[in-house]
Amino acid sequence: MRQRRRHRQRRDHRHQQRHRRCQRAMTEDSRDQQQGRPRRRARRQPQRSRELRVAAGHASPCRCGRCYARRPSAASGPAGPAAHVAHNLRPAFSKESFMAMSLLRRGALCCCLAWLVFCTDAVAQEAPPAGVSATRPANGLDVMEVVKGERRLTFSEVLDPQTWRGVLGQLIVIAISLVPRIVVAVIFVLLFYLVYRAARRLAVGGMNKAHVDSSIRDMLSSLIKWAIMGFGLVIAFNQVGIQITALLTGVSIVGLAIGFAAQETLxxxxxxxxxxxxxxxxxxxxxxxxxxxxxxxxxxxxxxxxxxxxxxxxxxxxxxxxxxxxxxHSAMHLNRVRVPIGIAYKESIDRARQVLLALTERDPRICREPAPTVVVTECAASSVNLELRFWIEDEAVERIIQGEYLEKMKNALDAAGIQIPFPHLQVFLEETAAVAMLAAQRKAG
Missing domain, CATH: 2.30.30.60 (SH3 type barrels.)
Incomplete structure (x- = not known):
């Protein structure tokens, strides 16, 4: 951003200078015309055509190339030097053009650096670096052969640009040799990605037509993705030069260790x-x-x-x-709801059954077939346990209906005068001296 701002400021400054020069030249030309002297500056365009375009309002009297004039109107009169409007400092290039020029400038800089590194004439004139001997074979070409052995570099050799020039050249050679392989690997990855997209579309479309469950569809889509993209990555690694066998061996060892550590996950x-x-x-x-x-x-x-x-x-x-x-509860089309309740032993079971079945007659959520029933489930210690059973289609409201009917059944039995018992505890005491003394104290008190 700072570089763009500076470039914009320099561009506007150049335009202002150009405009001042053009305005000065235009003033001198008008003065020369009034005094009848020849023009001092040669115009870039034919005089006749430019004067016609200025008179028609299609051109600016200024010759800087970026100024413009207002077209003549009835209120302002004919166009000319008096109708000249203040210069519009519009940017000469758009944002996209500026970015393109910036990329071109950087590319030119990289080309210059590469030319300096691979300049054969400069390298041939200079002496070979330390540890390298130059030989000339029979065909007359210069060949640099690295002398066997190791030697530590001195401080002056480290600071020598020639040493770093050789290292940089080797790195650039390696990078240039890897570029085609990387391009081929990227092409393979893109091709396998397109194959994966096509295979997933076909598989998902077939499973949708077959009404396959969404969970199974997602699982198969994941398996197709990892299988195809994994095969594509293996081929891409082979193209780059990465040893897949060693990589697979390492992955197998790591997977075995993870398997022992994550048995529950597996x-x-x-x-x-x-x-x-x-x-x-x-x-x-x-x-x-x-x-x-x-x-x-x-x-x-x-x-x-x-x-x-x-x-x-x-x-x-x-x-x-x-x-x-x-x-x-969703495996079958219908679901049966059971609502238990108890009545006292002295109450009539048939009367209680009629009261409970009357509750289900006007409920649209309850199916008529099979019909609701009331059955005896147990003769408990203090009550006769009954159970109201009916069928519904929506399993999501099963617990809600069960709670509603438990409340309705209690209110209906109370309204009919049918007792709902609760556990009673009866205690019988034997006639002993201690019991007689306690009874006497209660009467005296």
């Missing part, structure tokens, strides 16, 4: 593959595990995520999903 990975293959549940199903009821949000190679009714995301490792019981 177990979750294998469990994720089993879940993808067996498909006990899929994304969007409502499942229950460890008293947690929720919708499956995402299945990865490591974990499974559930969104419960409280809005919490619960993450289960895939090994835990395989090792424990999982109830899939």
């Amino acid at each position: 177990a979750n990975f294998i469990a994720g593959i089993v879940i993808f293959w067996d498909r006990p549940f899929k994304v969007g199903d409502w499942v229950e595990i460890d008293d947690q009821f929720g919708e499956v949000q995402r299945i990865t190679f490591r974990s499974t995520r559930l969104l419960n009714l409280d809005g919490e995301v619960i993450i289960f490792p895939n090994t835990h999903m395989l090792a424990n019981k999982v109830s899939n």
Whole structure:
């Protein structure tokens, strides 16, 4: 940015100087015309054509090339020196042109440096550096041969530009030799990337037509990506000259060490593959595990995520999903809801059944087929336990309906006068001297 600002300032300064010279020349020309003397400066363009364009308002009286004049109008009169407007200091180049010129300037500088490094005439006239001997073979070409052996460089040799010129030349030669290989490697990577895009599009399109689960589709897309791009990187490394065998050996050793250190992660990975293959549940199903009821949000190679009714995301490792019981409430089209309640032994079971079934008659969420039922599940110590059973289609509202009907059943039984018992405890005391004394004290008090 600072360099651009300086360049803009220098450009504007040059334009102002050019404008002053043009304005001075124009003043001298007008004075010469008034006095009848010949012109002092030769015009760049034919005098007749320029005067016609200035009179028509298409050209500026100033000859700096960047000034412009206002076109004549009825209010301002004919164009001429009096109609000349203040110069507009518009930039001579746009931002893109300036960037292009900057790149050209830097490229020219790099070419000059390369010419200085590879200048054969200058190198031939100078003596060879230390540790190098010059020989001339039969064909007459100069050949630089490195003398065998090692020798420490002195401080003066380190400061010698010739020494660094040779090192820089070797680096440039190495870089130039690697450029074609790198270009070929990049081309291979781009080709394999295009192959991956085409293969992914075909695979995803086929799986969408076959209505494959989204989790399996994502897994296969990842496998296609790593397989194709990995093969492309191997070929690219071979083109550059990197030994793939040594690299694969190192990766295998590192992978073995990571495998021993991350056994649980690998177990979750294998469990994720089993879940993808067996498909006990899929994304969007409502499942229950460890008293947690929720919708499956995402299945990865490591974990499974559930969104419960409280809005919490619960993450289960895939090994835990395989090792424990999982109830899939979305596996079937209908789901049965059970709502338990108890009545006293003295109450009529048939009357309680009629009261409970009347609650489900006008609810559109409950299916008519199979019909709702009320069954006796247990004769407990203090109550006869009943259970209202009905079927619904939307498994997401199962727990909500269960809570609603538990409240409705309690209110309906209370309104019908049917008692809902609770556990009672009866204590019988034997007639002993201590009990008689306590009874006497209570009566006296």
